[in-house]
Amino acid sequence: MKFYNREKEVRYLKTYCQLEPNSILFVYGPKSSGKTTVMLKVIEELRNKDIVFFYYDLRKYATPTKKEFFKIFFERSDKKYVPNKLEFNLGVFKFGVERELNFKEFSLNDVFAKINESINEVIKEGKKPVLVIDELQKLKNIYFNGEKSLLNELFNLFVHLTKVRHSCHVICLTSDILFIEEIYRNSSLKNASEYYLIDWLEKEDIKKILKEESFSEEEINYAINYLSLPYEITELINNKKLGLTVEETIKKWINIEKDKLLYLLANANVDEGKINTILSKFKNNIKVEAKEIIKKELINEFKFLVNNEVLFYDIINGIIKPTSIKKWHAIKKLKI
Secondary structure, eight states: OGGGSOHHHHHHHHHHHHSOOOSEEEEEOSTTSSHHHHHHHHHHHHTTTTEEEEEEEGGGOSSOOHHHHHHHHOOBOSSOOOTTOOOTTSOOSOBOTTOOOOTTTOOHHHHHHHHHHHHHHHHHTTOEEEEEEETGGGGTTOEETTTEEHHHHHHHHHHIIIIISOOOEEEEEEOOHHHHHHHHTOHHHHTTEEEEEOOSOOHHHHHHHHHHTTOOHHHHHHHTTTOOSHHHHHHHHHHHHTTOOHHHHHHHHHHHHHHHHHHHHHTSOSOHHHHHHHHHTTSSOSOEEGGGTOOGGGHHHHHHHHHTTSEEEETTTTEEEESSHHHHHHHHTSOO
């Protein structure tokens, strides 16, 4: 679908990948805003432009362990490294058949040496290496020898590859906004990182695709007041093909969102009064300045709402909003 292409975002990331590496890029945004789709589009369009992508999608691993980390990032192969081959969701820092992966003996030094070897091989062939990790924060609970955090060590490597050597782009995608906050407030990473927001779809983009799908002006005007994410537009188009009207589809979705919110709040060990204090700020405003909500007495409830994808915290721009426009309308229907 055309609205997945996100021309502005694709153009930005394509240009970024072709510049000299100088920082870690964190691509963040609300869940389901299309970060992965945009990145895969960039990889597809640049695959024959002397750029080699090492791409890892960690979303499919619920709780990676040290052993799973090795399996995700490495694999044995009888074939020589092929720089032009596009490999989604596969370990491409490969060991040859002469080396067995003994996970008990395998160390971080082995990992980093192999990453550097693969990157140097790409550079020697006159190509640009780009390392892309989707949902990097899933590695934050992995420790080596009970003390070294994998994530901290990886960041040290990433800074070396980008800020120090300028040899490899490192792009991290995440919907975990509290993870982005940790990075943003980390003094050692502050001068070695950049941030790029992939947010809700623009209303004009939604209008364009719905018009091409033969929606009427009335249907389009109704939809853009309630929808903001790519998958919602896809489902709306499919529901219309099934004979459901735009209005009944969206009203049903909002009621479902409201019921999910009520269930979440009823079964959570949080202060109901503080939750209501936070959510009440969105009764008349879809965006609220972060300083109005992030207060010591509300911090636990705020983190609960962010972790459960009720609210999206854009730390870079200092605003908080519901994770979607649909969610906002559901919040407004709550009795708070």
